[in-house]
Amino acid sequence: MMDGVQRRRSRYFLGSIYKARRSRASKKTKEKQKEEPIKEARLPLDSVAMESSSSFSRSSASASPNTNLDQQPRLTVTQLMQLEVEEKVAQIYRVLNGVSPHSQSLMSELWRDKHVEFLTRGLEQLGPSYHVLDAKIAPSIFPFVFLCFLHLLDLRKDKDGGYGGGPGQLPHLATTYAAVNTLITLGSENALSSINRDNLYKFLLRMKDSSGEIDVRASYTAISVASILNILDYELAKDVGNYILRCQTYEGGIAGEPGSEAHGGYTFCGLATMILINEADRLDLPSLLDWVAFRQGVEGGFQGRTNKLVDGCYSFWQGGVLALMQRLLPIVDMQLMPSSDNGELSSIGSTCSIKSSDLAGQGSGTKIHAMCFYGTILCQSILNLQGKLSDIGFHFVKRHAESVPLFHSTALQQYILLCSQVLEGGFKDKPGKYRDFYHSCYCLSGLSVSQYSWSKDAGASPLPTAVLGPYSNLLEPIHPLYNVVLDGCYKSLDFFSTS
Ligand SMILES: [Zn+2]
Numbered sequence: 001m002m003d004g005v006q007r008r009r010s011r012y013f014l015g016s017i018y019k020a021r022r023s024r025a026s027k028k029t030k031e032k033q034k035e036e037p038i039k040e041a042r043l044p045l046d047s048v049a050m051e052s053s054s055s056f057s058r059s060s061a062s063a064s065p066n067t068n069l070d071q072q073p074r075l076t077v078t079q080l081m082q083l084e085v086e087e088k089v090a091q092i093y094r095v096l097n098g099v100s101p102h103s104q105s106l107m108s109e110l111w112r113d114k115h116v117e118f119l120t121r122g123l124e125q126l127g128p129s130y131h132v133l134d135a136k137i138a139p140s141i142f143p144f145v146f147l148c149f150l151h152l153l154d155l156r157k158d159k160d161g162g163y164g165g166g167p168g169q170l171p172h173l174a175t176t177y178a179a180v181n182t183l184i185t186l187g188s189e190n191a192l193s194s195i196n197r198d199n200l201y202k203f204l205l206r207m208k209d210s211s212g213e214i215d216v217r218a219s220y221t222a223i224s225v226a227s228i229l230n231i232l233d234y235e236l237a238k239d240v241g242n243y244i245l246r247c248q249t250y251e252g253g254i255a256g257e258p259g260s261e262a263h264g265g266y267t268f269c270g271l272a273t274m275i276l277i278n279e280a281d282r283l284d285l286p287s288l289l290d291w292v293a294f295r296q297g298v299e300g301g302f303q304g305r306t307n308k309l310v311d312g313c314y315s316f317w318q319g320g321v322l323a324l325m326q327r328l329l330p331i332v333d334m335q336l337m338p339s340s341d342n343g344e345l346s347s348i349g350s351t352c353s354i355k356s357s358d359l360a361g362q363g364s365g366t367k368i369h370a371m372c373f374y375g376t377i378l379c380q381s382i383l384n385l386q387g388k389l390s391d392i393g394f395h396f397v398k399r400h401a402e403s404v405p406l407f408h409s410t411a412l413q414q415y416i417l418l419c420s421q422v423l424e425g426g427f428k429d430k431p432g433k434y435r436d437f438y439h440s441c442y443c444l445s446g447l448s449v450s451q452y453s454w455s456k457d458a459g460a461s462p463l464p465t466a467v468l469g470p471y472s473n474l475l476e477p478i479h480p481l482y483n484v485v486l487d488g489c490y491k492s493l494d495f496f497s498t499s
Contacts, residue, residue: 078307085309088431089299092418108417108469110447111425115440118425122437161196161203173207176200177221181484184228184492192495201231208236215256216247220269227276228482228489230496232390241279244270251306252287262291264304264317271321272481275328276393285325285332292321293406299419300411301430311429312420312439315412315446316483322406323449323480329402393481394493397458405453412450413468416443445483448475459486 075083096104162171163179180200183191204222219240226232246258247270253262254270271288274280295302295318302314325332420427420443426435427443451474452459454466459477467474479489 078309082309085430085432086298089419092431096418105470108414108473110417110469110473111421111423114423114425115444118435119437119440161199161201171203173218173221176203177225180225180229181482184484184488187488187491189495192492195229197229197231197496200225200229204236216244216254216266216270216273217256219244220273223273223276224482227390227393228484228492230390230493232276234389237277237389241274241277241282244274245282248283248288252284252289252291254288261305264292264295264302264314264321267292268317268321271324275324275396275481277389278392280328281331281335284335285328286336288321289325289332289406292318292325296407296412300408300415301419302412309430310415312416312427312446313429313442315416315420316442316449319407319412319446319449320480320483323453325406326401326403326453327396327399393479394489396481397479397486401456407453409450409453409466410468413447416447416450417469417473444475445478448478449480451475452477
């Protein structure tokens with residue numbers, strides 16, 4: 001049963017549209033149910049909010065969820081779990097639609113103070129073991145958890161470069177990425193100057209050795225750290241693009257390693273890496289876009305893999321990919337052109353015989369490379385790189401977004417605020433799960449990406465209509481390639497380009 005607070009939560013945007021169409025949609029769903037008991041669970045994305053709620057209404061009308069599920073023995077375990085999740089989400093959405101617009105607006109609020117409280121409490125509980133940085137527990141990082149812990153992070157710094165997950169642990173790329181992003185988020189001179197970039201560069205080069213961790217996440221964390229610290233060069237980038245290219249699957253998404261299944265986290269890591277090394281056009285971007293766009297489910301949130309359940313953390317992993325794709329649409333268009341119209345630029349993966357890895361040591365390499373790849377389509381700022389791979393990340397975000405959001409941004413905010421948000425503070429994967437720091441980080445990152453998805457220029461304040469709930473819900477914009485607050489990125493750019 002839902003408590004009183006949950007009962008009051010609502011979404012104003014569904015309001016009258018939902019009420020007007022509910023009865024028609026319910027009737028239509030009941031008719032379909034007779035013939036297609038499984039298929040009806042999948043509904044069109046463009047009607048996610050309204051249609052999913054009406055679909056859900058059938059199962060609560062006369063029977064409990066379990067009874068209803070028992071009547072569908074042909075479903076797999078995952079399908080049964082999917083129906084359970086849909087029912088839980090539907091319960092929340094039905095309550096929301098039953099309250100006044102004022103209550104709906106109130107209940108779609110981001111409980112900022114509660115989240116700060118939850119995170120602060122987490123920091124206080126870290127104690128001397130700092131297991132929050134442990135790679136086994138938190139493989140994908142939640143930098144802002146460490147905001148007050150610069151002095152502790154410094155203890156993690158390995159003398160040979162890189163940062164470990166805990167006392168006595170070897171440096172690791174994922175924890176290095178977390179530590180560097182945290183220091184950049186802190187942004188103070190003390191924080192930034194504590195990073196020994198020479199040692200870190202040597203550490204990253206050592207990780208390219210075959211004895212290091214080899215997968216797309218490792219590639220991303222290494223390249224991201226090097227880029228944001230202005231130490232990315234052709235030596236580090238060498239062959240990384242070839243490896244990631246081998247990880248793009250037949251579905252269009254990117255897997256953790258060649259031959260594995262396409263996955264939201266790895267798709268973000270792979271695409272962001274390819275952008276940072278100026279080789280994004282080598283990927284099959286139309287099929288990548290297609291795969292990610294269809295990972296947004298009837299609940300409004302994203303799933304990480306095909307036929308898996310919705311999960312709040314993919315609000316950033318998948319939502320972030322689509323934010324990046326908004327700035328890559330000219331290349332998508334180019335790749336979709338018939339070869340006869342496209343001349344030499346027609347074939348994916350072979351648009352240019354020159355790759356960044358071929359250009360090591362050539363001062364104007366990137367300029368030549370970018371011109372070959374993008375012709376006059378891509379922004380002038382990239383063409384003016386003068387050979388520095390490190391500048392790509394900062395120039396990329398200044399590119400004008402080419403389109404409206406490539407996902408249903410309101411539905412995603414709705415899922416994050418109403419299904420993932422815990423009123424006592426923190427965020428969770430989905431209803432029925434427990435909150436944790438990892439999901440708190442990536443739900444907030446996804447919320448930020450979603451709120452700014454209508455802004456043509458990075459960091460430009462979105463219109464109130466782009467922000468679900470009160471405008472006070474608006475978060476700081478993040479840099480979608482690094483998942484670091486945009487201001488922190490600019491500050492580090494200034495700091496490391498002059499130091
Ligand atoms: Zn998750």
